[in-house]
Amino acid sequence: MVTNRLLISLIVSLLLAFSATSIAQETAAAGAEAASREKFRSLDEDVQNLKKEVLDLNRDLFLLEEELLFPANSQVAFFISLDVGEYFNLDSVNLKIDGKEVANYLYTEREADALVRGGVHRVHMANLKTGDHELIAIFTGGGPNTRDYRRGATLTFDKGIGSKYIELEITDRVKKQQPEFVIKEWE
């Protein structure tokens, strides 16, 4: 007959392994555990090196793409940022350059939150000739008491020889807490 001692020792050995797992994720045999940990570490170090190399390659490819598609002398980038109270929710931004619609961006909750926290969204990149251009920007969003906002701004800007960056900041820190565009130009 099977002895209860044998069964108990079986289950106890299992349980102790289980207890250790719940604390330190150990497997039963210390030697096998160390070997497994070494193997994991070696693989992890390989993955870390690969990540670094792929990130560097991505940087080179990102720069190549940008320089190829948007050469510095014609490049114009449009950025959106927020400086608003916590009750304004941005829904969308629409951009027209020289009468032509170039961007109509709907923000997800996650993106709008990233903007509220200080992130800046590059909403559009364009190639423009040197000289004057007209930008019309419209944003929509919701304020407190289910009040919806729709505001627009027009800017005539001069495109010089180098890259140009235009930041459209939506702020309610001016003019009686009504959200408005404040436009900044960066060279």
Next chain:
Amino acid sequence: MLRCRSIPVALCFLLLALVPMAYAAKNDPEPIVVKDPHYGEVLFHFYKEDYFPAIVRLLAAQQQGLISEHEEQAELLLGGLYLSYGHHLEAATIFERLLADNVDQETRDRTWFFLAKIWLQRGYLDKSQEALSYLSEDLPDNLRREAQMLQSQIYINSGQYERAIALLENWKGRTEWASYAKFNLGVAMVRSGNVAGAEQILSELGELNPFNEELASLRDKANLALGYALLQDGQPFAAKEPLLRVRLEGPFSNKALLGVGWADAESENFRRALVPWMELRSRDLLDPAVQESLLAIPYALGKLDSISQAADHYLNAIEAFYEEANRIDRTIGYIESGDIFDQFLADDPLDSTGWFWRLEQLPEGPEGRYLYHLLATHEFQEGLKNYRDLHYLNNNLEQWQGSVDVFANMLETRKQAYDERLPKVEDTLARADIDAMVQRKFEFDAQLDEVEQGHDWLALANEREFEMWGEIAGLESAPALSADIPEADEVRDKVLLLKGVMQWQLERDFQDRLWRARRDVRKTGEALVEAQRSRRKIDDSMLNEPLRFEEFSNRVYGLGPKIDGMQLRVAEAMGEQRSFLESIAVGELRAQQQRLDVYTVQARFALAAIYDIAAAEGGAGE
């Protein structure tokens, strides 16, 4: 843009992002002022938890010199991004370089603390230990407690139980951490052979009044560990009490029921032992406790002299073990086919990566049930995380490979268009002799100088005036007007009058006309300068464009093979990572199979013994 704070605050913000959201929300520092839009763009991706694109943009902006206003912050941000992305070795390199001088003690402590935590999870015990050694005495209380817990885990993981006990014995406080510390202390004592010490510690924990599910679970674990430690130590009476404290429904209930049965069986009370064991046999056979109950029940029945019932139960157990072993076999086959890990990721959107990712749900199907407990292990989760990251890298490289082909095509098209336009442009340029035009402009200047100096008012007459002046001069010299008659005198006077009026008008307008003429010539000169500048640009373009094409070509055609090479290495690493995960999963299943084999042998042995007894009794009866 937004409100500004210093660099350490920025780093604190990053590190707070590495702790659970509820905690982070309470401690959210003020946002950072963005002085370069490209830096803000990196933050945008960081706040969206898209760490990979955030790192790429930051590296690119750094290379382009677009974030000069945030140079130091950018380095710390990069370290934080690497950390969030799970690129912990690179993050540590940055922090080691920057943390010494640039930031305050608290920020340094938080950074090393989180690195220690990540490294412990990844099994880098030496590095985790090193990171803990950098912590100062001024660590905030909540982090200090967790840091001590990390230290005790390092000791336990590396088999230094006495050091773990020494550390945990002096634990102060009554927080949740104190409960975890007690549990770790109890387990360290059991493993070092000090069951009596462990009994006191685990008993205290096993009787606590839990105020949340986490503590209730910890209480169950403590009772279970204590119960089995006492059973193994030959104290079945004492073991029963903690085992009965384990909740009837919960992850530990099966093992507790089994233990309660064994405690009764050890006390020769087999009838009572059958109660928990019979409850167990209706539960999921996947659990080793349930499997063991299938053997324990006939064992108890045998002890109670219900031999035929015992034989039936042994037969049922053998059948159940056989079927279970077959199912495990099929699962091993499925795992070894390699599809299971891709299926793990198939349901999971690959739109972001990061250290916080965990696989919570296994794919539905018979195979998943065998692997659920693997999800609770760091080794498997971290391995799966690496596999997922490699999968992301592979997709990323595939997308770039497609883009690079488009870039090459675009470049060829541009080059072709340029080559076609070049002869026309060269022809036009050849016809436009700007130097001759400049020379003519200088001649105009000289002529105007002469006109001004000679006050040559007639030179500035327009065409009609000049013709008129010529006609008048022609009349003046007409022979008819030389006649000595009154009519001729009259006409001569009129001609002289006309001539005088015209001269007066031209002299009156002389300065104005001279200014206008000089203005026109000056404008022409400016246009010529602009034309010369444009010409130089065109010449430069004609000189540089082929070089630009060549430079772009080198980059485009150089990066393609690099992507190919990288894809191969990623695929190889994925293969290795998959093998590693397979070996963990299959190893686990083989262990389950071996256990079933042992149980089956025991059941057969017991059954044979029953048959022997029955045969012997039959023989004696005859």
